[in-house]
Amino acid sequence: MPILEPAIETLDRKQLERLQLERLQALFERMRDGNDFCRERFGSSAAPRTLADLPALPFTKKSDLRDAYPLKMLQVPIEQLARIHASSGTSGVPTIGPYTKRDLEIFADVNARSLASGGAQPGDLFQVSWGYGLFTGGLGMHGGAERLGACVIPASSGNTARQMQLLETLPIAGIGCTPSYAVLLAERFESEGRRPLALRYLIAGAEAWTPQMRDDIERRLGVTATNIYGLTEIIGPGVAQECPEAKNGLHIQEDHFLPEIIDPATLEPVPDGTRGELVITTLTREAMPVLRYRTGDLTSIRREKCSCGRTTARMAWVTGRVDDMLVIRGINVFPTAIEELLLGFADLTPNYQIIVERPPNGLDELRVEIEHRSAEDGIDHRALETRVATKLAEFLLVSLTIDIKPPGTLTRVEAGKAKRVDDRR
Numbered sequence: 183m184p185i186l187e188p189a190i191e192t193l194d195r196k197q198l199e200r201l202q203l204e205r206l207q208a209l210f211e212r213m214r215d216g217n218d219f220c221r222e223r224f225g226s227s228a229a230p231r232t233l234a235d236l237p238a239l240p241f242t243k244k245s246d247l248r249d250a251y252p253l254k255m256l257q258v259p260i261e262q263l264a265r266i267h268a269s270s271g272t273s274g275v276p277t278i279g280p281y282t283k284r285d286l287e288i289f290a291d292v293n294a295r296s297l298a299s300g301g302a303q304p305g306d307l308f309q310v311s312w313g314y315g316l317f318t319g320g321l322g323m324h325g326g327a328e329r330l331g332a333c334v335i336p337a338s339s340g341n342t343a344r345q346m347q348l349l350e351t352l353p354i355a356g357i358g359c360t361p362s363y364a365v366l367l368a369e370r371f372e373s374e375g376r377r378p379l380a381l382r383y384l385i386a387g388a389e390a391w392t393p394q395m396r397d398d399i400e401r402r403l404g405v406t407a408t409n410i411y412g413l414t415e416i417i418g419p420g421v422a423q424e425c426p427e428a429k430n431g432l433h434i435q436e437d438h439f440l441p442e443i444i445d446p447a448t449l450e451p452v453p454d455g456t457r458g459e460l461v462i463t464t465l466t467r468e469a470m471p472v473l474r475y476r477t478g479d480l481t482s483i484r485r486e487k488c489s490c491g492r493t494t495a496r497m498a499w500v501t502g503r504v505d506d507m508l509v510i511r512g513i514n515v516f517p518t519a520i521e522e523l524l525l526g527f528a529d530l531t532p533n534y535q536i537i538v539e540r541p542p543n544g545l546d547e548l549r550v551e552i553e554h555r556s557a558e559d560g561i562d563h564r565a566l567e568t569r570v571a572t573k574l575a576e577f578l579l580v581s582l583t584i585d586i587k588p589p590g591t592l593t594r595v596e597a598g599k600a601k602r603v604d605d606r607r
């Protein structure tokens with residue numbers, strides 16, 4: 183796939199790091215004097231002289247954003263804002279994502295780069311099946327597709343019959359959606375014996391998923407599927423995007439987002455290639471930049487040049503969030519690890535639900551419901567259930583039960599994000 187901005191995306195790493203340092207220093211000065219909230223937090227910190235000074239600066243945590251709700255961290259007069267997005271907060275306080283006009287330009291730029299990397303070209307019909315609204319996904323990808331010169335079909339989420347009709351009748355080349363919605367579309371097309379007219383590529387994100395699920399989506403929809411990463415606190419989608427050439431990590435748009443990986447327990451930086459928590463500094467955001475934001479996402483980064491030609495750092499597929507980790511009888515279990523193992527069984531579909539219960543007599547129970555591919559009556563699932571449970575227990579080090587159901591039994595999410603875990607404790 184052509185690289186949209188080679189001057190940045192293939193920039194020599196020394197030059198890239200020089201650019202990052204200049205931007206970091208300017209950001210630090212701007213933030214320190216920008217508002218009382220930041221002055222109080224970083225007022226006494228020394229300005230970074232090199233990128234190696236970054237770990238001396240304080241982290242920003244999700245709880246800091248809650249404390250700063252709604253706009254205590256704003257760095258510009260409110261009249262300079264051009265848009266506000268928000269993400270739902272687990273404790274009832276949403277995270278506010280304010281943008282200046284310049285921030286929206288950057289948002290469009292990084293999404294345009296991401297779409298180009300995923301296979302999009304100017305002139306393509308591109309269907310955005312992420313939700314439009316406070317969620318950053320729909321409008322974020324919309325802006326990127328327009329910036330690239332594509333023709334956008336703002337389908338938003340839900341209304342699958344209409345989405346399929348559009349995909350079947352218009353020469354739509356690409357679609358952006360959640361991975362669970364991609365699976366739902368694949369199933370519906372298969373079960374109705376229909377297919378998209380001209381779909382070539384699919385860009386999915388906003389949920390934790392795995393390369394195994396990506397391969398399944400590719401095979402069933404006959405597309406090239408890639409992973410896009412982002413979060414409201416940073417900008418929305420477009421922070422990083424997988425390249426189909428290497429399919430070996432997501433390129434971080436490093437001229438705007440400076441990544442670090444830390445050990446979430448000690449908070450110390452870890453070497454490249456080691457898994458830890460992703461921390462991002464927004465180098466260019468105007469409205470509400472964040473310094474060393476702890477994303478909670480577990481991944482690793484590598485910085486050698488990619489076979490696609492890009493020199494930007496690549497992050498591995500997120501294996502889970504620090505918050506999503508389930509602790510079952512003292513053992514740490516990530517939902518994505520369960521998904522990866524389940525999809526190793528050819529007879530199972532990517533529709534699954536993880537249920538954790540605490541019975542009155544004590545020990546936590548882990549159960550996974552998953553659908554069989556075949557709808558034939560009279561299949562005895564017990565042997566397969568035992569095999570799957572044994573394999574998972576071997577890798578996860580925790581015993582569990584597997585409940586295999588006929589296809590189409592589990593609830594599908596048509597709008598919003600799939601909820602894979604039902605923790606009833």
Ligand SMILES: [Zn+2]
Pocket residue numbers: 425427428433488489490491492
């Ligand atoms: Zn690459």
